[in-house]
Amino acid sequence: MRLEGLSRQIALSMAAMALCVTLLMVATGYAFYYVALTYWPVHFEQSGWWLTAPEVLWLVSSTATGLALSLLMGIRLARRILLPLNSVAESMRRVADGDLNARAAAGDRSLREAAMLADDFNALADQLQLMSREQAFWNAAIAHELRTPLTVLRGRLQGLAEGVFTPDEGQFRSLLAQVEGLGRLIEDLRAVSLAESGHLDLQLQETDLAAEVRAVVEVFGDALRAAGLTPVLELDGRPARCDPVRIRQALLALLDNARRYATPGAIRIQARVEGGRCRLRVEDDGPGIPEDLAPHVFEAFRRGDGARQRGSGGSGLGLAVVAAIAHAHGGEARCGTGTGGGARFELSWPG
């Protein structure tokens, strides 16, 4: 049996205590009989089996000293053990009261388990704090994204009501575009939130992936060509198991990003079913994902500085939706650098 940490400390203290008490009894016993037999030998030799008063006094006093010693050592050990435990309990109460900055002191590292408990609690508190910050960031971002189209809508409607704008078809179409933008934003938010709670339900079916890609490119082709992008398709005709509506949604988000952020050139769209895995890849000719953004690009509301400054109209949810769709399929979404130095996005899932 290996003794470590807390059990080792307790065993060591117990052993030390037993040793001290034994030593105390033996040493005081020797001293007592040495003195007694030297100065009153007759008195002790005549007492027979009965304890004499001085012997009783010695026994009581040395037992009391042994007890006091044990108590002292026990209290010291208990204090050492209780320090981190109390610190954890106190910090837990503070966290429960809403103070997420509370952290426990691990104290003496030789009490391994107690220190580990404090460390684990601190890791938990860190995680809680991170999540609450993310939540606050989310709420602020959602409020911001909702506010922008609402402000535009209110301005236009006010202008119409006050007769500043003439109520022609163009005005109504632009109002409609704002409302549609709001609708898309809400739909994206819903998809990401559902995916986070594991409730993004899919209608899985055998799908002709190539046909789905062709259909999306057909609808979106004009917008791509207007941005100077030429779609190049590499499709194999094998059926894939997926939710075609969601896969189309993901591809549309990727093409929309290419339209906004890629430099004019080719945009290669590849759909393959290989070795039991389906793969959908979109690759452009540049400028690629900025290095500092790359690790976070699939997180909601993470956008490049360029995208923010240009006010490109995206809400920062496009790639979060793409990742959510890939995860819901039991797969993953990845980004990297393409052969031409542009951005490469790839969805893969078991199919």
Ligand SMILES: Nc1ncnc2c1ncn2[C@@H]1O[C@H](COP(=O)(O)OP(=O)(O)O)[C@@H](O)[C@H]1O
């Ligand atoms: N093809 C691309 N080339 C370069 N940067 C891209 C590309 N696609 C996405 N990005 C970067 O990733 C960020 C996040 O994209 P996304 O989640 O779709 O949000 P949004 O398009 O609303 O900004 C974009 O703001 C942009 O900076």
Ligand SMILES: [Mg+2]
């Ligand atoms: Mg986007």
